[in-house]
Amino acid sequence: FLPHLVASMEQVDQTYIMIKPDGVQRGLVGEIISRFEKKGFLLKGLKLFECTKELAEEHYKDLREKPFFPKLIDYITSGPVVCMAWEGVGVVASARKLIGATNPLQAEPGTIRGDLAIQTGSFSEVVFAFGLLKPCKESHSHGKLSCRNVVHGSDSPENGLREIELWFKEGELCQWTQVQAPWLKE
Numbered sequence: 750f751l752p753h754l755v756a757s758m759e760q761v762d763q764t765y766i767m768i769k770p771d772g773v774q775r776g777l778v779g780e781i782i783s784r785f786e787k788k789g790f791l792l793k794g795l796k797l798f799e800c801t802k803e804l805a806e807e808h809y810k811d812l813r814e815k816p817f818f819p820k821l822i823d824y825i826t827s828g829p830v831v832c833m834a835w836e837g838v839g840v841v842a843s844a845r846k847l848i849g850a851t852n853p854l855q856a857e858p859g860t861i862r863g864d865l866a867i868q869t870g871s872f873s874e875v876v877f878a879f880g881l882l883k884p885c886k887e888s889h890s891h892g893k894l895s896c897r898n899v900v901h902g903s904d905s906p907e908n909g910l911r912e913i914e915l916w917f918k919e920g921e922l923c924q925w926t927q928v929q930a931p932w933l934k935e
């Protein structure tokens with residue numbers, strides 16, 4: 750039992766972290782990368798990327814039935830995103846804690862969403878619903894998008910692997926050892 754417990758605690762996982770278009774547009778790329786870097790996780794892959802509608806839909810396929818799904822796809826494809834693969838013991842759960850709750854207004858101070866975001870844009874949704882503003886490409890430059898919360902993080906080790914495979918091509922990930930590794934891990 751105990752060896753099994755210790756083994757599961759030492760499981761090295763990988764997570765897919767993505768700085769969403771609002772994070773890139775607002776100049777938060779360095780700040781967000783820095784939080785994962787300072788924690789000590791191992792960066793395996795990193796790129797600035799403009800994703801297609803098809804890729805965004807595949808990534809978020811579990812949310813297909815949600816009413817905000819079309820707006821979510823519109824948001825994710827509205828500008829470049831920063832794709833990252835991070836590795837470490839417990840990295841999936843730890844990254845979710847660093848990121849904070851889905852709704853930035855409910856995210857704790859100290860988390861990325863709690864510190865760096867306010868609203869996902871639900872007010873704009875109301876405005877769109879009454880036909881006062883059109884959710885067209887033009888409006889993107891003014892931030893009139895729904896679902897904004899600056900960053901994505903995988904919700905399970907399985908999804909971490911699935912999403913890294915989806916967003917990165919072969920040869921885009923690096924195998925390397927941090928010089929600080931002995932100072933971080935036993």
Ligand code: IDP
Binds near residue numbers: 821904
């Ligand atoms: P997560 O990103 O915290 O894992 P999910 O439930 O997986 O949250 O939803 C994926 C993304 O869809 C969110 O990060 C956010 O951009 C958007 N989203 C989820 N729920 C809502 C909502 O109720 N209103 C607006 N956007 C939402």
Ligand code: MG
Binds near residue numbers: 902904
């Ligand atoms: Mg999620």
